[in-house]
Amino acid sequence: MAEKVTFTIDGLTVQSPKGISILEAAKQVGIKIPYYCYHPGLSVVANCRMCLVEIEKIPKLQPSCGTAVAEGMVVRTQSPEALRNRQSVLEFLLINHPLDCPVCDQAGECELQNYYMDHGVYDPRFNENKKKRKKAFPIGPYVILDQERCILCTRCVRFTREISKTGELAVHDRGHLSEIDVFPGVDLNNPYSGNVVDICPVGALTDRDFRFQCRVWFLSSTSSVCPGCSRGCNIEIHVNEHFNPRYHDKRVPRLKPRFNPDVNGYWMCDEGRYSYPAIDAPNRLRAPRLRQGNGWQEVSWQEAIQKTAAALREALEIQGPTGVAVLASPQMSNEELFGLRQLFRDVLDVRNIEYRVPLRDKVYADDFLITADKNPNSRGAEALDLGGNGCEAVLRDCVEEQIRFLYICQHDLTRGFDEDQVVRALSKVQFVAYHGSRENRTAALANVQLPAAVYAEKDGTFTNIQGRVQRIRRAVAPLGQSLPDLEILELLARELGLEVQPGSPGEIFLQLAEQVPAFRGMSYESIGDLGQPMHSFGS
Amino acid sequence: MKILTKNMHVPNLREIGVYESLGGYQGLRKSLRDCKPNDIIEIVKKSGLRGRGGAGFPTGVKWGFVPKNTGKPIYLCVNADESEPGTFKDRLVIEKDPHLLLEGTIISAYALDCHLAFIYIRGEFSYGATVLEKAIEEAYSKGYLGKNILGSGYDLDLILHRGAGAYICGEETALLESLEGKRGHPRLKPPFPAVVGLYRCPTVINNVETLANVPHIINNGPEWYAAIGVERNTGTRLYAVSGHVNKPGVYELPMTVTLRELIYDHCGGIRNGRRLKAVIPGGSSVPILTADRVDTRMDYDSVAKAGSMLGSAGVVVMDESTCMVKAVRRITRFYAEESCGQCTQCREGTEWLYQILTRIEHGRGRAGELEILLDLCTQMKGRTICPLSDAAAMPVESYIKSFYDEFAAHITQQRCVILPAA
Ligand SMILES: Cc1cc2nc3c(=O)[nH]c(=O)nc-3n(C[C@H](O)[C@H](O)[C@H](O)COP(=O)(O)O)c2cc1C
Ligand code: SF4
Ligand code: SF4
Numbered sequence: 001m002a003e004k005v006t007f008t009i010d011g012l013t014v015q016s017p018k019g020i021s022i023l024e025a026a027k028q029v030g031i032k033i034p035y036y037c038y039h040p041g042l043s044v045v046a047n048c049r050m051c052l053v054e055i056e057k058i059p060k061l062q063p064s065c066g067t068a069v070a071e072g073m074v075v076r077t078q079s080p081e082a083l084r085n086r087q088s089v090l091e092f093l094l095i096n097h098p099l100d101c102p103v104c105d106q107a108g109e110c111e112l113q114n115y116y117m118d119h120g121v122y123d124p125r126f127n128e129n130k131k132k133r134k135k136a137f138p139i140g141p142y143v144i145l146d147q148e149r150c151i152l153c154t155r156c157v158r159f160t161r162e163i164s165k166t167g168e169l170a171v172h173d174r175g176h177l178s179e180i181d182v183f184p185g186v187d188l189n190n191p192y193s194g195n196v197v198d199i200c201p202v203g204a205l206t207d208r209d210f211r212f213q214c215r216v217w218f219l220s221s222t223s224s225v226c227p228g229c230s231r232g233c234n235i236e237i238h239v240n241e242h243f244n245p246r247y248h249d250k251r252v253p254r255l256k257p258r259f260n261p262d263v264n265g266y267w268m269c270d271e272g273r274y275s276y277p278a279i280d281a282p283n284r285l286r287a288p289r290l291r292q293g294n295g296w297q298e299v300s301w302q303e304a305i306q307k308t309a310a311a312l313r314e315a316l317e318i319q320g321p322t323g324v325a326v327l328a329s330p331q332m333s334n335e336e337l338f339g340l341r342q343l344f345r346d347v348l349d350v351r352n353i354e355y356r357v358p359l360r361d362k363v364y365a366d367d368f369l370i371t372a373d374k375n376p377n378s379r380g381a382e383a384l385d386l387g388g389n390g391c392e393a394v395l396r397d398c399v400e401e402q403i404r405f406l407y408i409c410q411h412d413l414t415r416g417f418d419e420d421q422v423v424r425a426l427s428k429v430q431f432v433a434y435h436g437s438r439e440n441r442t443a444a445l446a447n448v449q450l451p452a453a454v455y456a457e458k459d460g461t462f463t464n465i466q467g468r469v470q471r472i473r474r475a476v477a478p479l480g481q482s483l484p485d486l487e488i489l490e491l492l493a494r495e496l497g498l499e500v501q502p503g504s505p506g507e508i509f510l511q512l513a514e515q516v517p518a519f520r521g522m523s524y525e526s527i528g529d530l531g532q533p534m535h536s537f538g539s
Numbered sequence: 540m541k542i543l544t545k546n547m548h549v550p551n552l553r554e555i556g557v558y559e560s561l562g563g564y565q566g567l568r569k570s571l572r573d574c575k576p577n578d579i580i581e582i583v584k585k586s587g588l589r590g591r592g593g594a595g596f597p598t599g600v601k602w603g604f605v606p607k608n609t610g611k612p613i614y615l616c617v618n619a620d621e622s623e624p625g626t627f628k629d630r631l632v633i634e635k636d637p638h639l640l641l642e643g644t645i646i647s648a649y650a651l652d653c654h655l656a657f658i659y660i661r662g663e664f665s666y667g668a669t670v671l672e673k674a675i676e677e678a679y680s681k682g683y684l685g686k687n688i689l690g691s692g693y694d695l696d697l698i699l700h701r702g703a704g705a706y707i708c709g710e711e712t713a714l715l716e717s718l719e720g721k722r723g724h725p726r727l728k729p730p731f732p733a734v735v736g737l738y739r740c741p742t743v744i745n746n747v748e749t750l751a752n753v754p755h756i757i758n759n760g761p762e763w764y765a766a767i768g769v770e771r772n773t774g775t776r777l778y779a780v781s782g783h784v785n786k787p788g789v790y791e792l793p794m795t796v797t798l799r800e801l802i803y804d805h806c807g808g809i810r811n812g813r814r815l816k817a818v819i820p821g822g823s824s825v826p827i828l829t830a831d832r833v834d835t836r837m838d839y840d841s842v843a844k845a846g847s848m849l850g851s852a853g854v855v856v857m858d859e860s861t862c863m864v865k866a867v868r869r870i871t872r873f874y875a876e877e878s879c880g881q882c883t884q885c886r887e888g889t890e891w892l893y894q895i896l897t898r899i900e901h902g903r904g905r906a907g908e909l910e911i912l913l914d915l916c917t918q919m920k921g922r923t924i925c926p927l928s929d930a931a932a933m934p935v936e937s938y939i940k941s942f943y944d945e946f947a948a949h950i951t952q953q954r955c956v957i958l959p960a961a
Pocket of ligand 2: 153205
């Protein structure tokens, strides 16, 4: 238990952990002190002077972001002097501001707008010409800077120095001539550059990608986890379901990082942030399809599942469980992997199951967030004990004509093996079922394509590289006729004549938690918004 | 009574031999021979010496704040950034008697248990830097600096660092940032430099004139020093007088001198027999004193009582031909240019003040704008990381309040109402 101090704020007697700032202590008891330069993930500079409060026995207002609470301290956040200061800081910040809110992308999530409601002057007295500065110019692949809107809080500068450690940005010149810019000849192109847009409290740094796509008040938000790598950064999926016909084919216009102190802090990488177009990408599989000679025919789910089940049954009849192999995917959720395991291993007694497919692509990884494993759930697959003798062995079995039915989930094998090798192997298999979300060279070799929903279209959990089980949630409906993986597996099981109890992902998870030791005792409630560590394996 | 300037007429005082022949470095010898570091702190406390850089903080007390035994090195930084308009006293010491500064620095460093000291000199002082560089070299070669100084076992290195031309680097924490190779941005306080200073180590920053007093205090004893001047305002000050006097210059006088004596007895009175209008008593940032305050004694406390500050003792004398709007506009421009730009009200406010004052001076002021100016000053004072914002606001506020009719006439008549000097 951290040491506590007792102090008074706006007449309320409060106990707070020793050493935290007045601003944070106030937040904890629901007292909001306005601020610009402060950010809990960055160093404290106290330069905006918005958060000044009155402290008894100290003659001058003090910055609540940079002053620690102390025993017996008496703080007033609403004193006339403190209120007048906020009003005045806002006035100073706005005298040279272009007031171009109608064409500003930040409108709706701008702290100048927000605080003005409470602390505005509403009676401007600035009679000079506003300063002209550079407007709307790209400073990197993802970020646009408008110097006129900048309030010089230096959050972006501190981010590039303290978090990305790349230092592309700086305050140039000084005094009233100060402006934010990249150093000459430098681009803001670090792997985490998009975060500066999130932390810019105003419309100075905007997202080149999201700009003018949608007014933010039309967006709804769903908590989820980025599937881009095994870090599993916590995110919000923003959905534009209600409005903007111009944008109807892009249901998800942006992703934002969601604070998780144990995983990603306040941040996420650009690769993950700008991965959202994959959700509505043209290469999504939208309907079940059967191979017809050299082409494909769209069919109903019923027909696709019937064909798949028939082929599976035949393989089992002719050769028994050894004639079947399954390539599960660490892109799938724990629940889905568990469902797959139940069906194939527990019921059909198939032993040839693997989930690891080597990737030959060169991948970027660092010691901050980005990991080399681009799958969100490898640890889950590992905990579910889905590893076999490796994908190479499966392909060898195919070539040796030991496999009559191959069920491939999500993988594109050609990213790990030569295409010739894959073609040769799959051509020796009587029936290849492809259960996945996108077209690729492996899906093209299958006999049936079963279109699966992507992470943003379903509920479930991923286990990240730290062994932390985290929830993904459905933000949009599955595209076209695609279905969440669990439902596909359920259809297949039914078609095989198995008794299946339909269950929600949450219910499946409870079964999983009962059967798999690493998940023992867990539930969606216990996982909550911030996740829960798995028990160490085998315990 | 002259202490710091008593030898300044001696030719080649800059040379170490000449300095030594006048008793130079005896204070250092005495300190190293007879005193423990703490003794010196006590002596300086007893002398009543107060900082000459602006705030007037008692020097010995400041030294006492430095925590010992933190395991970290302790640094001493000499603030030779002298850039406040109207202030040119440190320059005199640096250029004429550099060894006095060095001796004071070495004794003070010894008192602080400091083994690495810095002199941060204003970038524009290129001559002063050359002089100091040579003096430091001489001091090293004579064994006053370096290892085992005068056989005492005490080591001290001294580094001269030239600034790059920013006034704000005279503010002590901006100075530290600049020394560390960063932008000269004042730091948020607390923690104070005595605890967390240069490279996050305990650090003392002192003004040139402050340290130049130390050898004399050691040589003559704290009682002698404390007897000069008046209580709480001991010793002499280097008054840098400029403006409309017949004999501008640096005058060393005990702090018993009145403004009237300074102007009329020492500086030869007002030019061309004109009448006194106003005086800046302590550098451009302090509130102005009107002519009726001319009998104010020029010590810290009396000037404060008169409504201003002794500050850097840069005295700017203005006669009746001075336009107060023009004067304060020019001062405001300085602060607008020199604000580091961190704090909202200083960055935006200094320039806004300047814009309004410019219009008023050019006959384009509007009714009500004096009230706006006064309110802006209120909003700028006491709310920023360093006092530069106050330094910009205080003159504007005090000039308007002291010369309200003159400012108002500029607005109603839409022109300057002061006759240009003949
Ligand atoms: C904006 C600003 C500029 C300053 N410039 C100087 C300067 O040029 N020289 C100086 O000695 N002190 C300057 N000071 C005061 C220093 O911060 C500090 O108080 C002083 O160096 C301490 O030395 P002292 O105790 O010997 O006076 C300045 C302060 C401010 C706020
Ligand atoms: S660009 Fe945005 S984050 Fe950066 S200093 Fe300006 S307002 Fe702050
Ligand atoms: S008051 Fe002015 S000069 Fe001082 S830190 Fe703030 S912006 Fe910089």
